[in-house]
Amino acid sequence: MADFWNAIKFFAHYFKRYKLGLTLLAIFTIISTYLQVKAPVFMGNAIQEMGNYLVVKLNPMTAASANLDKFHHALLMMVIFVIMMAAGLFIMSILQSLVSAYSVNDMRTGLFAKMQRMTIRYFDAHQDGEILARFTSDLDNIFNAMNQAIFQLFSQLALMIGIIIMMFKQSTDLAWVTIASTPVSILIAGVVIARARKFVNLQQAEVGHMNGFINEQINGEKVIITNGLQAASIDQFLVHNDKVRQATFKGQVWSGILFPLMMGMSLVNTAIVIFYGGSMALNGDLPRATALGLIVMFMSFSQQYYQPITNITSTYNMLQLAVTGAHRLNGVFEQADEVSPENGQNFTGIKEQVLLDDVHFGYHADKEILHGITISVDKGQMVALVGPTGSGKTTVMNLLNRFYDVNAGSVTFDGIDVRDISLKALRDHVGIVLQDSVLFSGTVRSNIAFGKPDATDEEIYAAAQQANIHDFIMSLPDGYDTKIDDENSVFSTGQKQLMSIARTILTDPDLLILDEATSNVDTVTEAKIQKAMDNVISGRTSFVIAHRLKTILSADKIVVLKDGQVIEQGTHAELLAQKGFYAELYTNQMVFE
Numbered sequence: 001m002a003d004f005w006n007a008i009k010f011f012a013h014y015f016k017r018y019k020l021g022l023t024l025l026a027i028f029t030i031i032s033t034y035l036q037v038k039a040p041v042f043m044g045n046a047i048q049e050m051g052n053y054l055v056v057k058l059n060p061m062t063a064a065s066a067n068l069d070k071f072h073h074a075l076l077m078m079v080i081f082v083i084m085m086a087a088g089l090f091i092m093s094i095l096q097s098l099v100s101a102y103s104v105n106d107m108r109t110g111l112f113a114k115m116q117r118m119t120i121r122y123f124d125a126h127q128d129g130e131i132l133a134r135f136t137s138d139l140d141n142i143f144n145a146m147n148q149a150i151f152q153l154f155s156q157l158a159l160m161i162g163i164i165i166m167m168f169k170q171s172t173d174l175a176w177v178t179i180a181s182t183p184v185s186i187l188i189a190g191v192v193i194a195r196a197r198k199f200v201n202l203q204q205a206e207v208g209h210m211n212g213f214i215n216e217q218i219n220g221e222k223v224i225i226t227n228g229l230q231a232a233s234i235d236q237f238l239v240h241n242d243k244v245r246q247a248t249f250k251g252q253v254w255s256g257i258l259f260p261l262m263m264g265m266s267l268v269n270t271a272i273v274i275f276y277g278g279s280m281a282l283n284g285d286l287p288r289a290t291a292l293g294l295i296v297m298f299m300s301f302s303q304q305y306y307q308p309i310t311n312i313t314s315t316y317n318m319l320q321l322a323v324t325g326a327h328r329l330n331g332v333f334e335q336a337d338e339v340s341p342e343n344g345q346n347f348t349g350i351k352e353q354v355l356l357d358d359v360h361f362g363y364h365a366d367k368e369i370l371h372g373i374t375i376s377v378d379k380g381q382m383v384a385l386v387g388p389t390g391s392g393k394t395t396v397m398n399l400l401n402r403f404y405d406v407n408a409g410s411v412t413f414d415g416i417d418v419r420d421i422s423l424k425a426l427r428d429h430v431g432i433v434l435q436d437s438v439l440f441s442g443t444v445r446s447n448i449a450f451g452k453p454d455a456t457d458e459e460i461y462a463a464a465q466q467a468n469i470h471d472f473i474m475s476l477p478d479g480y481d482t483k484i485d486d487e488n489s490v491f492s493t494g495q496k497q498l499m500s501i502a503r504t505i506l507t508d509p510d511l512l513i514l515d516e517a518t519s520n521v522d523t524v525t526e527a528k529i530q531k532a533m534d535n536v537i538s539g540r541t542s543f544v545i546a547h548r549l550k551t552i553l554s555a556d557k558i559v560v561l562k563d564g565q566v567i568e569q570g571t572h573a574e575l576l577a578q579k580g581f582y583a584e585l586y587t588n589q590m591v592f593e
């Protein structure tokens with residue numbers, strides 16, 4: 001129920017910008033409802049007038065005065081009302097589409113803007129596919145529900161109320177007969193919908209499992225091929241696929257049963273109306289022509305009355321999906337934004353020292369990862385972080401750039417806490433080269449100039465030269481204008497990292513954070529990366545996560561991390577002399593080099 005109210009608030013928030021469209025929609029809903037419920041009255045009148053005409057015509061005494069004027073008039077009115085009703089429904093459908101398209105557009109924009117404001121914590125904690133699903137399936141479900149269910153819910157309820165009022169105005173007895181079966185119909189629809197929902201949910205869950213399996217298999221295709229496991233993979237896929245088939249079949253059967261069932265109920269109801277109306281005519285309770293007119297009118301009412309019941313019940317699943325979608329989007333909108341300190345200090349660059357002082361940190365409150373780490377680096381120095389996997393190297397980097405905040409202790413730049421520096425100033429002065437370098441769609445040029453879009457060609461070439469990638473780029477047929485898109489795999493992992501280094505060099509950061517690529521790069525590329533790293537590090541305050549120890553022999557300081565603690569610190573020579581963990585690590589690695 002809480003989900004339901006949250007969804008109402010969610011939609012109200014987006015709809016309030018379209019007050020005019022919604023007001024027009026409400027007006028046209030009322031007009032079309034009136035036209036829809038009035039048309040059967042004219043149909044009944046036409047039949048009644050035809051009956052009256054026949055009575056007069058078949059009586060030789062009155063035959064001469066018989067005319068069909070009233071019959072024609074009622075018929076004409078019916079046609080006019082039906083045409084106006086069609087026009088009204090058409091305008092309603094345009095208004096609905098407009099409001100749906102614009103408000104879903106606003107939701108999408110809001111969601112994308114929110115993503116850009118959110119903390120790295122959110123992206124670390126959620127898989128890409130899960131985040132993407134907010135933009136795809138959730139927004140699609142909301143759009144479909146708006147177009148086919150939400151507005152219809154109101155227009156169908158209005159229609160139902162309109163029909164009830166009109167029926168009671170025409171004949172109280174027949175009105176009661178028509179609506180008497182409503183509780184039974186709603187009960188039957190409720191049972192069918194509950195079953196259908198169970199299987200539709202199951203179907204979605206099975207499709208989710210199957211997609212997860214396919215995703216995993218695509219990512220692991222090389223391992224599958226290497227191990228000759230293609231047939232086993234197909235067998236596993238068939239199991240998933242079969243579960244999807246079974247759930248889909250049951251879901252569709254139960255969903256599909258509702259419409260014919262309601263149709264049947266409506267026809268039975270019509271038969272009851274005819275029977276009751278017929279007996280009223282035969283008993284002589286009403287003049288025959290009037291009774292006949294009423295029967296025809298209520299036949300139409302009976303069918304119309306079941307239309308909203310069928311429509312509302314059959315769109316229930318769609319509404320449910322929209323409520324779930326709204327709940328999930330709300331979940332994203334409620335996430336914390338990155339906060340820049342109020343009156344944040346405008347940091348203009350490192351003048352003396354970067355210091356992590358007795359830092360305690362955990363990604364979750366109940367699990368501390370860094371246990372009182374102290375590392376200092378003087379301006380222009382290079383610190384290398386080494387340590388076994390999971391020791392906390394990347395976590396230290398995450399704190400330097402304020403992707404996360406420390407739990408205790410502090411990270412300071414020249415004595416200023418990073419939490420007091422405006423985020424913009426902080427990010428302007430910190431450059432990061434990640435292990436998995438990312439290229440964006442565009443050109444080689446736009447990728448290098450990503451952090452400085454107004455860079456001149458000379459600046460871009462100089463950065464690429466320092467990053468040792470200029471010659472390779474020039475060897476491509478389109479040089480710096482080479483297009484980069486999803487399918488473009490011209491660049492190896494090593495080359496991507498070189499591009500990433502060029503991108504960072506161009507922004508000329510004060511503090512450099514560099515996570516060395518671990519993937520198997522060939523020795524030539526490795527030497528190039530080494531040279532590029534030397535160029536970008538030279539004279540710059542830098543933190544480097546080194547996976548190959550020979551890359552950090554010249555580091556001003558090597559910090560050895562283990563289980564979230566600093567266990568050794570010093571220069572390469574000092575640490576070798578200590579004959580501790582680092583010395584062992586270095587000796588072991590040299591054996592394999």
Ligand SMILES: Nc1ncnc2c1ncn2[C@@H]1O[C@H](COP(=O)(O)OP(=O)(O)OP(=O)(O)O)[C@@H](O)[C@H]1O
Nearest residue numbers: 124125363364369388389390391392393394395396
């Ligand atoms: N986003 C996260 N949420 C929760 N725990 C995390 C997250 N990122 C890392 N951890 C945990 O923090 C610990 C330190 O991880 P970290 O990535 O800093 O190690 P690392 O030394 O950089 O390892 P590697 O050399 O493998 O990259 C690990 O136990 C890891 O499971």
